[in-house]
Structures are given as C-alpha cells and as structure tokens.
Amino acid sequence: MRIDVVTIFPGYLAPLREALLGRAVGTGLLDIAVHDLRDWTHDVHQAVDDAPYGGGPGMVMRPHVWGEALDDVLAADPRPARLVVPTPAGRPFTQAAAHAYAAQERLVFACGRYEGIDQRVVDHYAASMPVDEISIGDYVLVGGEVAVLVVVEAVARLLPGVLGNPRSAAEDSFSDGLLEGPAYTRPEVWRGHAVPEVLRSGNHGAIARWRRDRALERTAERRPDLIAALPPDALDEADRAL
Ligand SMILES: NC(=S)c1ccno1
Numbered sequence: 001m002r003i004d005v006v007t008i009f010p011g012y013l014a015p016l017r018e019a020l021l022g023r024a025v026g027t028g029l030l031d032i033a034v035h036d037l038r039d040w041t042h043d044v045h046q047a048v049d050d051a052p053y054g055g056g057p058g059m060v061m062r063p064h065v066w067g068e069a070l071d072d073v074l075a076a077d078p079r080p081a082r083l084v085v086p087t088p089a090g091r092p093f094t095q096a097a098a099h100a101y102a103a104q105e106r107l108v109f110a111c112g113r114y115e116g117i118d119q120r121v122v123d124h125y126a127a128s129m130p131v132d133e134i135s136i137g138d139y140v141l142v143g144g145e146v147a148v149l150v151v152v153e154a155v156a157r158l159l160p161g162v163l164g165n166p167r168s169a170a171e172d173s174f175s176d177g178l179l180e181g182p183a184y185t186r187p188e189v190w191r192g193h194a195v196p197e198v199l200r201s202g203n204h205g206a207i208a209r210w211r212r213d214r215a216l217e218r219t220a221e222r223r224p225d226l227i228a229a230l231p232p233d234a235l236d237e238a239d240r241a242l
C-alpha cells in the first residue's frame with residue numbers, strides 16, 4: 001500500500017517512521033510519502049489560506065494550492081487512490097472503515113488546517129475518484145495531521161505481515177461487534193488483586209465463555225449502541241442468559 005500525506009506541517013507526521021509503522025515501511029509493506037503543501041505556493045509568503053466568503057472567524061485553505069498539490073501527488077503513482085480528508089464534519093471513522101482502507105492500493109490524505117479546506121477541492125476530486133471526509137471523533141483538533149496518524153496506524157496494523165501475530169487483529173475490539181474484555185498477565189496477585197481463577201484453570205471452553213461474558217458486560221455498560229447494532233443472530237442463548 002502507498003500512503004501520501006499532504007500537509008503544511010510535515011514534521012507532525014514523523015511518528016509514521018517509528019516502531020510498527022517504521023518497520024512496515026522498512027520491509028516494504030507500506031510506502032509513505034509526506035508532502036509540504038507550501039511547495040505548491042508561488043508567492044513570497046507561501047500563502048495557503050484566505051478569509052472565508054460570507055465572513056466568519058478564521059481562514060479557509062485556498063483551492064488552487066490544493067488543486068496543484070493533489071494533481072501532482074495523484075499523478076506520481078498510477079495506482080487507484082482514495083482521497084481521505086479528516087474533518088470534524090466527516091463521517092465516523094470506524095474499525096470497519098479501517099478494514100476497508102486496508103484493502104485499498106493507495107490512500108492520499110489531505111490535512112486541513114484553520115477552518116478547513118475550500119469545499120470545492122473535495123467536490124472537484126469526488127467527480128473522478130473516491131473521496132471520504134472522515135472524523136476520528138466528536139471533537140475539534142487544530143488540524144488533520146493527528147487524525148491521519150490515528151487512521152494510518154489503525155489501517156497499517158491490519159495489513160498482512162505488519163502485526164507479529166495476525167490473530168491480534170482478528171480478535172480486536174469491534175472484530176465481533178463488541179469491546180474487548182479485561183486482560184491479565186503475571187503475577188497472579190498484584191497489590192492484593194488476583195487474576196480471575198478461570199484464566200488459570202486451563203479450561204479453554206470456560207475461559208472462552210468467561211471472556212465473552214466480560215466483553216458483553218463491558219459493551220453493554222460502555223457502548224450500548226454497539227449491542228443495539230449487533231445482527232439478530234450475533235448473540236447465542238448463553239449470551240442472552242448473561
Ligand atoms: N475530529 C477530526 S477528524 C478533526 C480533524 C480536524 N479537527 O478535528
């Protein structure tokens with residue numbers, strides 16, 4: 001997979017070269033290119049924003065700079081790309097979306113700043129390629145860069161070969177529509193808190209049942225919306241008896 005990120009703060013994306021993502025790049029599983037939007041400005045001030053039509057606070061990022069940048073970035077690789085624009089006004093980015101993105105050959109991220117990118121940029125490219133305006137949560141950041149780090153990590157870990165144990169991704173929170181339950185490791189007792197006995201029993205059936213029950217309880221308590229969204233056949237008789 002190739003990932004391009006266009007931003008006015010390339011340094012914000014440095015973590016993409018670290019740890020798991022850095023190894024994925026090093027082994028060729030991931031190809032990441034970060035581009036400075038200001039490289040496509042032509043004025044001495046390298047202006048990328050201007051006052052909003054209709055008035056209001058803040059500045060809006062100028063369409064012609066973005067158009068020149070995205071034209072060049074998209075033309076740099078023949079693989080079909082999906083343009084992804086993080087914005088508080090976007091559709092929620094979910095684990096399902098992460099899996100969908102992991103199947104893409106190429107993702108191009110446009111990082112907005114200020115009050116965002118002139119809407120005509122999204123509208124223009126949406127006429128010729130898939131474009132997603134996505135949000136990582138109901139809060140407002142200073143720009144899209146941090147959201148890109150979140151999305152790229154959520155996607156990259158799903159790529160074959162990136163995680164040491166592929167079962168980790170298969171048993172993620174949300175993989176079965178539920179939150180993951182609690183996890184424990186040694187020592188058996190820590191500051192008077194003992195590991196649940198069933199986890200030390202070696203009874204794999206009982207352990208699986210206990211883990212499922214704890215996941216159902218946690219999800220019902222913290223995210224009842226996920227329970228409500230489960231398909232009718234998702235809960236078996238034992239689940240319903242909980
Ligand atoms: N919530 C998201 S994705 C965002 C982007 C910029 N500010 O907030």
